[in-house]
Amino acid sequence: MSQNSTGNIKQFNLGEGHRMTPQRRFVYEVLMNSKDHPTATEVFMRVKNKMDSISLATVYNCLDALVGVGVVRQVNVDREPSRYCGNLEPHAHFHCENCASVEDISLKDGAKPSNSLKLPRGAKVEKFEVVVRGLCPECALSIKTKKQLN
Ligand SMILES: [Zn+2]
Numbered sequence: 001m002s003q004n005s006t007g008n009i010k011q012f013n014l015g016e017g018h019r020m021t022p023q024r025r026f027v028y029e030v031l032m033n034s035k036d037h038p039t040a041t042e043v044f045m046r047v048k049n050k051m052d053s054i055s056l057a058t059v060y061n062c063l064d065a066l067v068g069v070g071v072v073r074q075v076n077v078d079r080e081p082s083r084y085c086g087n088l089e090p091h092a093h094f095h096c097e098n099c100a101s102v103e104d105i106s107l108k109d110g111a112k113p114s115n116s117l118k119l120p121r122g123a124k125v126e127k128f129e130v131v132v133r134g135l136c137p138e139c140a141l142s143i144k145t146k147k148q149l150n
């Protein structure tokens with residue numbers, strides 16, 4: 001999986017009306033370098049380190065544009081703020097209900113969503129969005145340890 005893809009940034013064209021502005025470039029780079037699925041506010045804080053003049057509203061616009069052209073994925077978990085993911089490989093998300101972290105779950109080698117699910121005949125998959133919930137390894141371990149101590 002290539003998360004270090006800052007160098008790929010010139011390889012896609014955002015298309016008509018979707019210029020790669022410096023703001024979008026910074027937002028995109030932050031997402032390419034974040035594996036923790038930041039919220040818009042978290043992206044804003046990280047971009048602000050590099051571009052002090054950027055506003056939260058601009059970050060929202062950039063995220064919308066990047067999601068719109070499909071180079072960034074929006075991840076929604078319940079009523080929590082949307083999170084953003086720069087990993088475009090087909091993957092599911094693991095949501096920890098204790099610490100609210102979101103992690104990528106990659107598919108097994110060679111697996112494709114379309115052949116591991118019983119899709120209606122003739123259906124064409126455009127997006128793959130699966131959220132698995134539970135406890136991340138650290139939370140599972142600390143909860144187990146707490147139970148043993150009590
Ligand atoms: Zn956790």
Ligand SMILES: [Zn+2]
Binds near residue numbers: 037086087091
């Ligand atoms: Zn992801």
